[in-house]
Amino acid sequence: MSNEVTKRTMTLNLTEAEMQALESISVQKDLSKTAVIRQALRLYQLVDHRLAKGEKLFFEDEAKREKAELMVMI
């Protein structure tokens, strides 16, 4: 059991609207902006992996009995 995890730094260029969205999610979820970006990356990779395996992603509104497949280009 041994492995080294090194962290690398990068500059992220966002538009004003993107930065506002990031800040808003950060406040809403009580997470740092870095944590939000990490969450997004983990989720993106997981969704991509499952879609590649042939699974589908749906949003369901039980009250309205609506179910729609989320079509994403990944």
Added chain:
Amino acid sequence: MSERRRCRLKAGTSDDLVDAVLVEELTKDDLLKAHLDWAPVRIEALRRLYDAKVRWPEHWHWDWSKKADMLDLLAYRCMGIECEGQTQGLLMVSTIAGKSRLVEQLGKAVLYIEFVESAPWNLRDLVERPKFLGVGVALLEAAIEFSTTEGFGGRIGLHSLPQSEPFYRRYMTDLGPDAGHSEGLRYFEMSADQMRYFLEGRK
């Protein structure tokens, strides 16, 4: 961030505290090695239970080698406790934040524990005299610390197998059977107060 940290377990025969190491990020190889180490002991113990007509533990079929591929994804992290050259326990968590269901922290990020297991020679259900005690508690502590590092405030949650419910009730809030869970298992979550109490008890 240190990848290997000291932690302590109790020797099953003497109750003495022994030094162990928490490995914070295991590889697929580590899981395969642990599986190969655990499997013969587990099979032998299950054979004994079968002959004695004793019910098998509910997680008898868990196979960590089959969970290893989860580590290809950033969404999962596996930690382990090592002592005397062997893996004494394993913990798999989802690094994608769950949402708290406790009223006092509703909607806040929670670290979800996918799987947690002690080595077969540490389980009272499988052996008469466990080699080490306190592995599950040490892994819960590791989960709390990872939750804190991730910015989830130390909050953790999990679905428990029925046999483990009494253990989790000691430290967490039982939120009842989860209709959304594929097996309808009960969902447990640790509040901030419970976390502080838990960590105090570990000092």
